[in-house]
Amino acid sequence: MSLIGLRIIRQGKSMRRAICAIALSLFALNMVPPANAQTDDWDLLTDPQGRWAAAEVLFSSGNGIRVECAGGYVQTHLLGLDRMRDYQIIERLLPEGGVETAVWRIQDDRTRRVSPDGARYARLIARQPSLNLRLVERDGRKRALNLELPSQHANLDAILTACGEALLEPDDSQQTAWELITKPPALEMPSSALADHDRIAITVVCTIAGDQLTACRSPSQNPTNERAGAALAARANAHRLGLVGPADGQTLEIIVTGQRFRR
Template identity: 25%
Template sequence: MGGFGSGRGGVAMLVAAAICAPTLAFAQDDDWEFGEDAARQLTVATVRYDGGKAVVAQCQAGALKVVLVGLPASTEVIRTLSASRADGRTDVQTWAAQPGATVFTSLVSGRDARFLRGGGLFEVRTAPGAPAPMRARFDLPTENANLDRVLVACGYGVSDERDQLVRAGPDLKTEWEAEHADDRPNQRQRSRSISGTARRQERPETPPAPRVPTPVDISCIVRDAAYADCRAEHAPTAVSARMDERIRMITGVKLERTSAAANEGRVVYPGSDGVAPLIQVIREELIG
């Protein structure tokens, strides 16, 4: 692997070069490649492989992003992947990509970046029976000092006690979500006037492109069928007030009891499934 460099096109060139690669990719050096551009408040740690695959951890202006480059494209915006490390530790992670793209972004940046520490074989794969099976392996460097530099530059710790907790499963739902599971998002649009419908038929609208969610930094513990001990691992100064308000909104939200019982004591990252965190207008309905 050559030096990453600090030029403006560094990360862009990595992504542009992404192509599907052989099943197993091998790293050559002992530590991640490192680059920074102070003018852009950009710090990057990278592992690159033959065939265009790469693992990238980037901090820019206080925002941490973890990216896997060169995974098989999918029509799904959100992919739930089982992850494993050389030391036997496992996790279930959520990654996002535009349909057809081969660049996947982690939706829980801090936890997933720290999962890459330690070196050796890192593997992600879809669950058995997935409609679009996928498996990718990366041999990571044995040293992670440069990866740690990116975490620290963004204000994240290189360890967090919640990383040791099992993530709540996809069955976990709030009471509101369980009660409105059959709601149709376009129901209000269908109730508009006939003339409005006719105008839409005459000039059909192009469906909007799927929105790729942004990474989530809020975590809560499932306790007594509610979100408890909610906190932000990190929030840039520019959004800290908004993050505090979001934590207040989420803390205490009631969960559907059957799924909550199965996930008692686990950690949940509200919004990491691509659904936006609950908004204030339904807060009263959720926590009474």
């Protein structure tokens, strides 16, 4: 059996998971209520055991936005939406004009959407007075969702900081490929890898050209198996993606894990 995970390679993030648990524990211990209870800021939620922390804003419509730090990563959630499966295409109307289209994953009770690049999205909306979205239904119809955001964002910034994220990133103006993918590459672990190991994880790095993966290579395997890595990279080459926008030249890291079950 194979499992697959994807992420966009970004620089300067290698220590995030190592420091996140410590940062969240300290964050939970040192959290104090705001002096002014009327402050128009995001609500701050923490796990006393330091496993996660979140900034959240809820609306009378039943919708909400939640930015959560857990396991070393930031996730941005839209709450209280209509039930759907798998993913939903969501358009964000840009303050300067234009539209940014992204593919949001659906989790839990199917009323929650999760941004594929939560930290970037949290930074983008932190300093905006409103979030104006168009939710694309399966039949192509679009439903408007306009949310007025808190005028202050100290608690949201605190979540980003606790998760090792910068409050501003120069490359946030560029969407990552993972935000555009509707059909991730379905790669199967080579049978030779599972013949040699009960468990193995293989990393493949590819460049996107059009809607295809190109120049794929396997920089690492755990445990080391260069032959299986090369075989998986060869399978990834020319694999087609489902995309809602151009991602030419972006680098995609694919992690495939396999486990052999004994009868």
